[in-house]
Amino acid sequence: MSTIEAIPSPGRKYRKEDLADLDPVLLGALLRERVHHNIEVPLYPVLLRDPLKPIPNFGLQAQLVYDEWVRRGLSQDSPDLKWVKRYIDIAAHIRKGEKPDIPELEDSMPEPFSEGEMKVVRKLIWERCSIRNWTDRPVPDELIEQILEAGRAAPVGCNLDAVRFVVLRTPEEKSMIWSDIPTDNAVIIVLCFDKRISETVGQDKMVPQNLGYDASAAGDHMLLMAHALGLGGVWLSKTVKSEHTEDTGKKFKELYGLPDHIEVALHIAVGWPASGIIKSKRLALSDMIITSV
Ligand SMILES: Cc1cc2nc3c(=O)[nH]c(=O)nc-3n(C[C@H](O)[C@H](O)[C@H](O)COP(=O)(O)O)c2cc1C
Known part of the structure; x- marks a missing residue:
């Protein structure tokens, strides 16, 4: 199984021992950020590949932070942590080249409003x-x-x-x-x-x-x-x-x-409004769109 030693971040690197000293508010933010950039953003193009091939290091940076979160016994009940866990599980499938079960791919497809x-x-x-x-x-x-x-x-x-x-x-x-x-x-x-x-x-x-x-x-x-x-x-x-x-x-x-x-x-x-107002008007759209000539 692949592992990583540290998370590169602009201006610094986080090794396991650095994470151990991080304030939980900041560890949580780093966790959301790594899940976002290390799993969520690259995930969707990967899912379109057919067949999926194993990507051994997929999401490992997020996993490193998540492991520290769990090691410290920090709460997993908050909505953001439930979201984190979802992506952590999906990344584990991607590392093995398995298709993850993501019902939202169909269920939450944006549709035009009525x-x-x-x-x-x-x-x-x-x-x-x-x-x-x-x-x-x-x-x-x-x-x-x-x-x-x-x-x-x-x-x-x-x-x-x-x-x-x-x-x-x-x-x-x-x-x-x-x-x-x-x-x-x-x-x-x-x-x-x-x-x-x-x-x-x-x-x-x-x-x-x-x-x-x-x-x-x-x-x-x-x-x-x-x-x-x-x-x-x-x-x-x-x-x-x-x-x-x-x-x-x-x-x-x-x-x-x-x-x-x-x-x-x-x-x-x-x-509670004391009265209505004369609603402001905007520039004409044609004056707001900059076109090159
Ligand atoms: C960045 C920003 C700063 C604003 N600051 C003030 C303010 O200090 N005082 C105020 O009365 N209205 C403030 N406004 C409200 C604007 O005056 C108002 O949005 C604008 O005149 C357009 O009118 P509308 O909001 O009714 O469409 C601010 C709006 C924005 C977006």
Whole structure:
């Protein structure tokens, strides 16, 4: 059976003994990342080969991290670990040249939406708008949870899951966040990311912008869900320090007591709309498409 000694990662190598010292949050992120790049991404072209031939080193980097996870007795109950285990098992088949059983290849084949479903999708995409005035009606926790769940479903670079949420409700909590509009009646969700996760897999060297993009994708999902729930939301920028304003992310982190490795990316405010608004319009599509001449 093939084995490997170490996992190459931009700027460093992880040997077994390095993995033993890794914080479980970072080990979990490395595991998701290795399963993603070492199994999920290369797997689907391999499955199209007929006949399958053994690929002795397929997924071994992910396996090395998974073995350490199991050796330490870390939990395998979370949804991400169930996903990890699925791919770890599939990779074992590929190493032996066996066809793995993956019912999703047929069951989850993307299909065009029906006309009724498309109506809802268009309504959501084109009717979402930024709401900046809210009534004092409280927003139930269940709705905030649905909004957070929508953020959780957003795409994430390298499957790292480095985005973190902080929900602010009270005036004292919300006063930590600078905003160009009054947010007294809104709930504020702060979207942050854990920089250590990106550094662990070398993403900070290769694609440092991805962490901010992850948070943005989550924020957009959340605003769409808020709209569908009849709530109104708006993106609030995190400002950097200038002569006009202070660094809101820095102020929030200090007051909230967040460690250095947690970075604020953006905030969104959601609440019950006090009124509708004149919906903004975009440039004509022809002005947005750049063509070469
Ligand atoms: C990156 C980004 C930053 C934004 N920052 C703010 C902000 O600080 N305050 C605010 O009131 N709206 C903010 N917005 C909301 C935009 O003003 C709004 O999306 C835009 O005017 C288009 O209107 P619509 O959202 O109703 O389609 C931001 C939006 C984005 C994407």
